[in-house]
């Protein structure tokens with residue numbers, strides 16, 4: 222098994238990621254996150270929300286609906302322009318994105334059939350369609366949102382009118398997005414249903430470049446703060462950029478399958494607010510009380526994918542050491558913070574004390590309980606899922622009212638009094 226296969230296998234075996242609808246043979250491009258994956262995702266989203274929204278005076282949050290009036294996607298250009306050119310191999314009938322073939326012709330040439338594509342392909346819109354109400358016709362047609370940004374733009378006026386916000390300010394949202402990708406690939410890297418964490422930061426025209434640089438810097442710093450080291454930037458060329466973008470810089474991670482985007486920072490200019498003003502007939506201008514100027518704000522958009530960050534973190538954290546596999550995840554992201562073990566499961570005094578410790582710590586942290594097998598095996602099992610601290614209650618603990626705290630990374634063990642445990646762990650976590 223190569224490293225990527227080993228990471229996939231660990232993620233399945235230890236309850237991070239399961240193939241979607243697995244008992245029915247799966248469904249391409251859809252995955253389910255198991256108990257540990259759900260915690261990891263939650264912690265990533267929480268870290269982002271804290272840093273991008275709650276810790277700042279100039280950003281507010283939003284939770285818009287996934288299905289919106291289809292006019293939203295007409296105004297945004299997604300109905301007419303959010304498509305990939307698709308070609309079908311005339312021999313084996315496999316389908317490919319034209320731009321992938323051009324870039325990676327050798328890799329994508331049909332294995333076994335060697336089909337060559339001479340046509341330019343047909344345009345294939347990536348939005349999932351659905352119908353509202355009982356009639357299935359064009360009047361009831363709606364889309365699952367392809368990005369969370371749409372909900373932010375249509376609520377720009379609502380936020381402006383109801384909150385005390387002043388330019389520059391941002392509106393942030395975390396939520397599901399859907400794209401009918403032609404080739405879902407590389408595990409949870411390219412899926413058809415995924416989660417985005419997006420910020421639309423509204424600025425005065427002319428100040429957009431300054432804020433673009435500032436957000437790019439902050440986002441890179443954020444990735445380093447959660448422990449991602451193998452990152453770089455990629456300036457998109459004009460032909461790579463989305464229809465709304467004046468400038469986009471991708472933040473890329475070095476996955477086992479190559480450097481790939483985990484976040485895009487885009488300068489969307491005034492494209493969105495202008496288009497929505499035009500299609501809706503509403504006024505999206507902003508009046509600056511200080512300068513007495515009226516203008517349409519420009520938008521800087523850092524947009525990240527939660528599952529791509531999960532995958533990057535698993536790749537970054539996965540380490541094989543002499544006799545163990547360890548996920549060296551940042552403690553603020555790990556599914557469990559602490560695991561508690563009574564040395565022996567059949568000694569009721571040990572179990573009783575361990576339960577007391579466990580129940581007390583659970584009030585503050587997500588904790589695991591394990592009383593099966595030998596202690597060495599229990600340590601290995603927690604290392605593999607990244608639990609930073611394991612606590613063992615042994616016979617000495619009964620008299621001394623202390624526990625052994627074992628550190629995931631150094632494997633060093635220290636005896637700590639039970640009454641001091643919370644303080645001790647708070648400092649570490």
Ligand code: GAP
Nearest residue numbers: 368370410411412415483484485524525526529
């Ligand atoms: N609002 C801007 C926007 O949606 P994007 O570059 O298309 O820009 C932003 O998407 C982020 O969303 C990407 O950097 C990626 O992390 C994530 N993303 C996009 N498509 C995805 C897919 N099919 N599967 C998983 N994540 C995806």
